[in-house]
Amino acid sequence: MGKRTIVPIGPYHPLLEEPEFFKLYCDGETVVDMVWETGYNHRGIEKICESKTFEQVFYVVERICGICSTSHPFAYANAVESIPGVEIPLRAKYIRSVIGELERIHSHLLWVGLAGHFLGYNTVFMWAWKYREPVLDMFEIITGNRNSYAMFTIGGVRRDINSEQADLLLKVLKDVEVKSKMLTGAVIDDPVLHARLKGVGVLTAQDIHDFGAVGPTARASGVDIDVRRDDPYAAYDLVDWKVITASGGDVFAKAEVRLLEIFESISIIRQCLQILQTLPEGDIKAKVKDIPAGIGIGHAEAPRGEVFHFVKSDGSNSPVRHKIRAPSYTCIPTFRRSCIGGTISDAAIATAAVDPCYCCTERMAQAYDINTGEKRYNAAELIRLSQMKTEEIKKQLLKR
Amino acid sequence: MAKEIFYFLIFPGLLFSGVIGGFLSWFDRKLTARVQFRQGPPLLQPLYDFVKLLAKETMIPKYGSPTTFLLSPVFALFGASLAAVFILLPALGIDGGFNGDLLVIIYVLNIPSVTYIIGALASGNPLAAVGASREMKLILSYELPFLLVLVSIIIKAGMTINLAEIVEYQVLHGAFIGSLSGIIGFITIIMCIQAKLGLVPFDMAEGEGEICDGIMIESSGTILAMYKFVKYIMLLILPALVCTLFMSGLSVSGINILWSVLKILGVVLLLTLIRNTNPRVRIKQAMRFFWIWMNLFAIISIVLAVFGL
Numbered sequence: 001m002g003k004r005t006i007v008p009i010g011p012y013h014p015l016l017e018e019p020e021f022f023k024l025y026c027d028g029e030t031v032v033d034m035v036w037e038t039g040y041n042h043r044g045i046e047k048i049c050e051s052k053t054f055e056q057v058f059y060v061v062e063r064i065c066g067i068c069s070t071s072h073p074f075a076y077a078n079a080v081e082s083i084p085g086v087e088i089p090l091r092a093k094y095i096r097s098v099i100g101e102l103e104r105i106h107s108h109l110l111w112v113g114l115a116g117h118f119l120g121y122n123t124v125f126m127w128a129w130k131y132r133e134p135v136l137d138m139f140e141i142i143t144g145n146r147n148s149y150a151m152f153t154i155g156g157v158r159r160d161i162n163s164e165q166a167d168l169l170l171k172v173l174k175d176v177e178v179k180s181k182m183l184t185g186a187v188i189d190d191p192v193l194h195a196r197l198k199g200v201g202v203l204t205a206q207d208i209h210d211f212g213a214v215g216p217t218a219r220a221s222g223v224d225i226d227v228r229r230d231d232p233y234a235a236y237d238l239v240d241w242k243v244i245t246a247s248g249g250d251v252f253a254k255a256e257v258r259l260l261e262i263f264e265s266i267s268i269i270r271q272c273l274q275i276l277q278t279l280p281e282g283d284i285k286a287k288v289k290d291i292p293a294g295i296g297i298g299h300a301e302a303p304r305g306e307v308f309h310f311v312k313s314d315g316s317n318s319p320v321r322h323k324i325r326a327p328s329y330t331c332i333p334t335f336r337r338s339c340i341g342g343t344i345s346d347a348a349i350a351t352a353a354v355d356p357c358y359c360c361t362e363r364m365a366q367a368y369d370i371n372t373g374e375k376r377y378n379a380a381e382l383i384r385l386s387q388m389k390t391e392e393i394k395k396q397l398l399k400r
Numbered sequence: 401m402a403k404e405i406f407y408f409l410i411f412p413g414l415l416f417s418g419v420i421g422g423f424l425s426w427f428d429r430k431l432t433a434r435v436q437f438r439q440g441p442p443l444l445q446p447l448y449d450f451v452k453l454l455a456k457e458t459m460i461p462k463y464g465s466p467t468t469f470l471l472s473p474v475f476a477l478f479g480a481s482l483a484a485v486f487i488l489l490p491a492l493g494i495d496g497g498f499n500g501d502l503l504v505i506i507y508v509l510n511i512p513s514v515t516y517i518i519g520a521l522a523s524g525n526p527l528a529a530v531g532a533s534r535e536m537k538l539i540l541s542y543e544l545p546f547l548l549v550l551v552s553i554i555i556k557a558g559m560t561i562n563l564a565e566i567v568e569y570q571v572l573h574g575a576f577i578g579s580l581s582g583i584i585g586f587i588t589i590i591m592c593i594q595a596k597l598g599l600v601p602f603d604m605a606e607g608e609g610e611i612c613d614g615i616m617i618e619s620s621g622t623i624l625a626m627y628k629f630v631k632y633i634m635l636l637i638l639p640a641l642v643c644t645l646f647m648s649g650l651s652v653s654g655i656n657i658l659w660s661v662l663k664i665l666g667v668v669l670l671l672t673l674i675r676n677t678n679p680r681v682r683i684k685q686a687m688r689f690f691w692i693w694m695n696l697f698a699i700i701s702i703v704l705a706v707f708g709l
Binding site for chain 2: 005006007008013014015026028029116117118119120121122123124125126127130190192193195196343344345346348
């Protein structure tokens with residue numbers, strides 16, 4: 001093996017919105033190995049959830065990720081409702097789907113912008129984010145928040161969509177559709193983007209199966225999976241839509257899948273709003289008295305893939321175990337297939353292509369002593385380290 | 401002697417080209433902002449940036465060669481100012497220059513790029529090293545088509561390597577951009593300049609999303625301010641060179657001054673539009689683009705020039 005340089009991506013890097021560390025072992029410009037380190041931002045969400053009531057957990061899991069802040073409550077609602085087996089009102093089902101799809105639109109537009117930014121194509125970045133803005137405004141009108149919507153609750157939703165909001169939403173969607181069409185055209189027909197993205201970070205269908213990758217990452221490699229169709233929840237089996245797939249497996253195919261999914265989402269929302277008009281207003285929540293002992297499993301298709309929640313109840317008012325698996329957890333390891341062998345510039349866009357969400361994926365890191373194999377840095381040791389550092393800084397300040 | 405020092409330090413060298421270049425950089429940024437639905441910076445923003453950076457702490461990397469690291473921006477500034485003198489004096493019609501100044505310009509224009517590389521390698525940062533190797537490859541790619549275009553200009557101007565005479569020839573016989581070989585040469589040289597200035601799609605040496613500003617990663621404070629100043633100067637003199645070679649110079653007498661300003665702004669506008677409508681390409685693709693396509697264009701331009709087209 002020749003001489004290798006380590007090119008660090010992270011822990012703080014313009015490519016990453018969150019602290020995360022990728023070590024690229026490079027031979028010249030070629031990436032020959034890659035190591036992923038995590039544990040910079042662990043928040044212990046699962047443990048926090050065990051100390052909250054079933055109702056409160058919604059607002060905790062919503063804050064796991066700022067971008068797909070409806071998919072976690074969605075999966076959690078599916079899990080909790082499966083324990084007593086409640087059937088939520090039809091109107092709530094449609095409203096849940098509308099919120100879920102609106103989120104997909106804004107998340108995909110956000111990704112297109114970020115991908116443009118990573119390629120140095122800042123015009124696409126600014127344009128995509130400008131077109132995303134009305135969607136966020138729409139969220140504010142419907143739910144009261146641009147992000148972290150606090151819309152879901154056990155047995156239904158917390159706010160209704162009235163006809164006035166529905167009309168406004170349709171108008172906004174029309175605008176978003178026109179702009180997204182323009183953006184799609186600009187991306188799919190740009191020869192320079194073709195040259196830059198085609199054949200980069202290729203994941204074959206076999207790679208997807210090996211790593212268990214989900215969502216648009218899998219669909220771009222021709223693996224036809226989508227929780228919304230395979231195990232329908234909310235109103236997805238009541239409307240007409242299709243799963244978008246592509247065969248390339250490269251970054252371009254992933255961009256294509258995401259861009260085309262925007263139009264599917266728009267179509268789903270339109271159908272949902274149409275049916276909402278025929279349903280009586282106000283019937284948005286089924287009464288759930290308490291959650292019996294048992295286990296509940298729920299999943300939902302987040303913009304990045306399948307979110308999985310497991311909830312165990314002992315009949316009290318809070319979960320005794322809550323396990324979460326976000327899509328990025330299976331998508332991020334595919335970097336070893338997509339980046340190794342490519343160049344550094346390809347690694348940058350190939351990592352961005354799966355739309356990784358690091359805060360969803362964050363796991364606790366444990367340090368081991370390399371010689372003795374003993375655990376290092378437990379809580380007491382970390383506190384002592386921090387105190388020592390403070391002492392050191394104090395001394396330096398006093399010296400001045 | 402006093403005159404030469406005045407030329408070098410004040411007009412048209414360091415100070416003048418830096419100030420005008422700063423204005424052009426504002427123009428570029430404002431235009432970019434308007435293309436991207438943003439407000440854009442105020443007119444004095446380049447000055448604010450420069451002054452703010454001067455006041456900041458200059459960090460010197462621990463694992464590098466401090467002397468080389470600190471000297472390289474000085475040499476960059478020196479080279480850029482020298483190039484400004486050699487290009488702007490004949491371009492503005494102040495001084496006739498000397499026979500062969502075109503060859504000097506070719507050399508002097510490379511000094512900033514080379515000092516970027518030296519400074520980056522002296523900083524001892526792996527990302528800067530990646531950036532430096534990319535910049536090196538980039539110089540190797542764009543330099544040949546750049547020279548070939550100059551050859552076609554020399555042929556068209558009747559075998560002269562004096563910038564002032566090239567301008568004179570164009571004043572008498574019409575600007576070179578009006579001819580077929582001129583247009584092809586113009587396209588080629590605009591691409592070369594895009595790479596020389598390190599703008600998208602050829603900004604892989606800095607590549608913000610990939611290698612966090614690459615060659616500039618360790619520069620801070622005064623060092624970064626000096627590099628910024630060099631970039632301002634380059635943003636004036638390279639479009640000025642294009643105007644001199646293809647659009648019969650930048651006359652400053654009477655109403656012509658308006659024309660000259662429009663010419664420079666036009667070229668900068670073109671550069672800005674290219675940088676806002678393209679993603680960054682890979683270094684391999686950039687090399688292929690220059691070595692195959694741009695060299696081909698330049699050779700076509702030479703052949704057409706020989707036939708007097």
